[in-house]
Amino acid sequence: MTSPAEIPFKSFIQIDRKAEIPVFIQIANQLIYAIQRNLLLPATKLPGTRILSDLLHVHRNTITAVYNELYAQGWVEIKPNQGTFVSAELPQHENQQKTVLTNHYPSQTGFPFRRSNLLDNPFEITRCDYVLNDGVPDVRLTQVDDIARFYSANMRRSSNRKKMGYYNQDGSEYFKSQLAHYLNLSRGLPISTNNLLITRSSEMSLFIISEILLSAEDTVVVGELSYFSANMIFQKSGAAIKTVPVDHEGIDTYALKALCEKQKIRMVYVTPHHHYPTTVSLSVQRRMELLQLANQYGFVIVEDDYDYDFRYDKQPLLPLATADTGGMVIYVGSFGKSLLPGFRTGFIVAPDNLMREMRKYLGIIDRQGDILMEQALGEMIEDGVIHRHLKKSLKIYRERRELMTDLLTENLGEYLQFEKPAGGLAFWLTWKKPMNLLKLSQQCAKSNLFIPKTILYQTHHLTGMRLGFGSMNDSEMKASTGILKMACKEFNL
Template sequence: MGSPVNVPFESFVQVDRASATAVYIQIANQLVNAIQRGFVPPGARLPGTRQLSDALGLHRNTIVAAYEELDAQGWVESRPNKGTYVIGNPDAKPRKIRGPKEAPLVQYPASTGFSFKKSSLLDNPFEHAACDYIFNDGTPDIRLTQIARLSSLYSANMKRKSNHRKLGYYNHDGSEYFKRNLSNYLNVTRGLHISTNNILITRSTEMSVYITSEILLSKGDIVLVGALSYFSVNMIFQKSGARIMPVPIDGEGIDVDAVREICSRQTIRMLYITPHHHYPTTVTLSAQRRLALLNLSAEFGFIILEDDYDYDFHYEKSPVLPLASADKNGMVVYIGAFGKSLAPGFRTGFIVAPENLMVEMRKHLGIIDRQGDVLMEQVLGEMIEEGEIHRYLKKSLKVYHERRDHFTNLLEQHLGEYLEFRQPTGGLAVWTEWKHPVNLLQLTKECAKNNLFIPKTLLYQHKRLSGMRLGFGHLTPKEATESMEILKYSLMQLL
């Protein structure tokens, strides 16, 4: 190809003067794009710098710089007294260009050129709205977190020379310093008897469940869950190919007799429970049923996946110790969250299990989260070692206790004739059941009109139940009062 290739460069080389990228780099990148897609064939001679500068309306020096960039990247070669040529096979068949609409080189493809699996199971159920007032499923108030203190701890660790080496290398199994302090913390607060060999640091409860499911569940395995259960965890189980089987829930937690009856008929692989405060109803699994479940697990050989997501928040008495604290047969995998009362970036998940299972879990964590966050773990370890996490929890629990009492008083005052609820002994949410059927979706739409957003993930409705899980922890007394007034007003519009 001795003469310049007949390509309408001005149709796809477009300069954005407002871009922070230099003009010659923009030109070089778009020419690379054209070469990669076959619009400029291998072996082709590019127009002279003066010719292309005239075509594009740019200074010749800009084109010279662009060609030099292409040469440096290895896309073209300059031949003395001959010109600039695209490197590659000159026999390759070029694509034909007829106009800018058929050569969208500055646009990213709208869709893939290949097929792939799609999952309706993993559709994002979370919603957002621009309302001033929002109910959630029970999250802490970020405004109560000691942001300044957390920031100073993080900054101090960034500056500490002894940590600089750690930034260059991270053991994906987690910081040994943090694991040592966390295992001591769990032993003291939750009656466990573990070492660092029994604990795995994860990013969240969902990651913990995902890793556990990848290792312990196979297609067709049966997993027992509460008749009302946590939707995200159910999605993970279903994605692993497991079959979910609901078990009734009452005022004492999961129905143990129903579990035994199911086990007598078929093989159960796993039971997922949130015993401290069942999600979403907030009821606590009784001590008798805890022992019965441990015995059933040993008898029938099913795994107990114990999710203690809400352990830190209790108001009226000491929290009931987890099943894992009484597990003698190695049948319980215990997961939870640490730092839930802190700012979101300072929270972490964990898994507690026997050492042989930990070996496999570390393999999976090394694939999906090899980097970790060494500085955050260092900060959390210091908060445990210095007792700061205990002081913070004690201070924040007083506030949440007051908010719970205020919120339940509001429920009784404004909606007592329409719904039933029990004041929770812990946690940051209240479970409510409507005495008479109410179209909850219509109610949430009416609330949204009046500046109160209620996500659909808080709604539980079928022929025999109209229930809502309403979080109060993130609301000040004033915000809770105004939110409740909106909820009642919106209800009145539907009755």
Template sequence: MSSPVLDLFSSFVLIDRTSVQPIYLQVSQQVINAVQRGYLLVGTKLPGTRALSEVLQVHRKTVIAIYDELDAQGWVEVRPNKGTFVINQSQQVKLDKPYEKLISLAKYPTHTGFVFRESTILDNPFESSDCSLIFNDGQPDIRLTQMQHLSRWYSASMKRKHNLKRLIRHQMEGSEYFREQLSNYLNFSRGLHISKNNLLITRSVEMSLYIISQILLSKGDQVLVGDLSMFSANMVFQKMGARVRTIPIDESGINIDYIRTHFKPGEIRMVYVTPHHHYPTTVTLSAQKRITLLQLAREYGFLIVEDDYDYDFQYEQTAVMPLASGDIDGMVVYVGSFGKSLAPAFRTGFVVAPDNLIAEMRKYLGIIDRQGDVIMEQALGEMIEEGEIHRHLKKSLKVYRERRDLFCEILETRFNGRVAFQKPSGGLALWTTWDKRFSLFQIANLCRNEDLFIPKNLLYQNNTLSAMRLGFGHLNETEIEQALEILWKCMDSVNAIPPVR
């Protein structure tokens, strides 16, 4: 005859055997919820592990893991020879003297009692919303990632004894195996000629730019960026005290001639470019301009920071190689991210540079991120070596190309020429230009009321420009159609401002 507690368990515990979450965690969370709701009262004796395993139809070891998890979180207490009991999580654990009395603060201070420097430059420019549909600046769709497959790679890497030994030692350079595999991958896919000694592994592109700026920039140095540029990079440069100057942009990228006519040799410290798909306009820096920029760097003595933020997303048969592939004078520092098509936790940043600069960067990385994620890097290295990255990217590119084509088709047919754009050869976003008489901010506000969120950082509107950068990669076909339909309706409902005469 089953006990009332066993009957309770069968009523509130629901196991999803198709979920990636382990069963013991599913049940543990449901038991905690039952205690919080009062279904299981404090002092209740929980069933034995054999009896509960039969009710839940799981292995007895799973039930033991459930009770261990509840005990670790302080929801139950295991009493020898008596059983497992629900306890009040708020009850104090008795401590031996002289630490018997616990000091409790009624309220933690909201402000410091001392003065510190606050940065306005590094204020977060991103907005958030609970809208069902959201445009971003060109992010991949993590739904295309086979999470179970990724978890198997990570789990297998975690279980290998030689990898566990690496966790004990500090790895300032990261996984040597991953750097070897990544250097091979970059040489094959981007035409580079590097070894593992030319690679620095970081957590993100932003961390890479921060370390580069710490070493290569001083207060007052002139940094040239595109007239429209990656705002996160500009923030890092300005935080270092650099003078950020802009270069005009045309249909083939930044205007290289502008540098020669407005600056003299020695006046420029750094030129920051996103040549593959210029951010935010998505135009590609022409081959002739690439050659001219490399020659100008050698002549003027400035370094080039090349940010190849979305190189992996190319839809054409012929790819334009990075500036770094043609650099023979050591003037280019190449920055990128690896695994962007995977889930965010599986992505990593990297820097490619001559040996002596990488050696100096490792000193700074040792302060910021001394240990790194050795297991993750090992798993990514194995995915490169086994060809898993190539297979996943090939499948994803097919989907993203179809989404790009659909996005462009709807813009062309539904918007009746009221929005101008060029179909990008790669990347996950479109650069759209609008009639200057429309208020893009008003359109964005109307879209928000219709459950479509367009962040302000995607809107570019001033006296000379009216444009939006609209990401399509994270939206499936149905979502693309819904989002553009809302955008069309909101645009159509806004009365254009008459031109000034």
């Protein structure tokens, strides 16, 4: 602490004026105990006698007596013209170790609590120079100056001062208005601000949806391969996960219908624009079939459109939510994914009656919101900065996609197969021959390439990997694919 007066002495010094022990001895003993518990560390400066006497409501001469007693026992040292300090070398008793007691915080609770294996952190940390992921943007491409300009302007704006002083889980109405307009123009969603909920991430969006819509023993249907975080959230709500096959047209709606005929389905989770992890798009025919099934069997469709903005070759298919006339689709997305992580937001689009309930839950888990960031993002939409930045980024990501296509074909074409994705920031790779992907990742780690378990998919019938390219520059892609090639050779594939 910068000043000895800031040390909370009254929290560990209690005076009993009815006790037979003199007050100065009481204070001295409690200061010694505080030193032993490391509440007062060696070389800590203690307050002057006048300050401490006023703080403890005793006579100044009492504190003088306290310091003299501590000095006599070796607990403090008095430096002329500087003050009184806890001794750097604390006293020892005869035939004993130092009397300093280590003040350990308890390592375990003294009470039982419910544990969740489902929510164990699946992400790993590495020191490798090269790291693969499931397809995230490159933060090095972010126009930091633009973000700083808009954010600092909102910080300085006097009209925003009042907004900093109160909780606002509903967020910035200005940002929601701009975002609603943006989603209308870019994704064909004819919504108002009443249909929007701003969250911190897609995962928070899915959590709120699950809390409201799912109960124990409900059934949620996902693709046979699906997003692991979403599955964790659904299972945490007590829901049972059922899977349906995924092929080159997306999830198999025929298999979904057969499942609906056997049991009650509460929710179907889909990533139709680019299925996670295989990157295939749900065909137009299957989109219509999925909506028909939802209306027929009454299940909720949660449409996670996690990478809509990243498209290269053709016009994207509009979200399922644009064709939903029965109010069966909840649309989940993210905004600002090409920006720094702290400036990205999640959002939910849903009918107004469900949105009112969602705002209650958001008010509990994120009451304060981030009004200034939302104001800045709204201005970046209105000013066109978001569009310009995304346009520049897409040019680079398109070039990286082409280079990764060439590198995979040249270095790994004999080992695996893939199709160049029409959008998104990842490839879906499948090996021509079965192999142990965990051992492959361990082999790559020896050569400074980290492959996390979360992008590996291994079953009796499939050996696959979701390989993100967006976050790597040219040299990183060349090095990573080169290491992967050498590792495949080690296995004599």
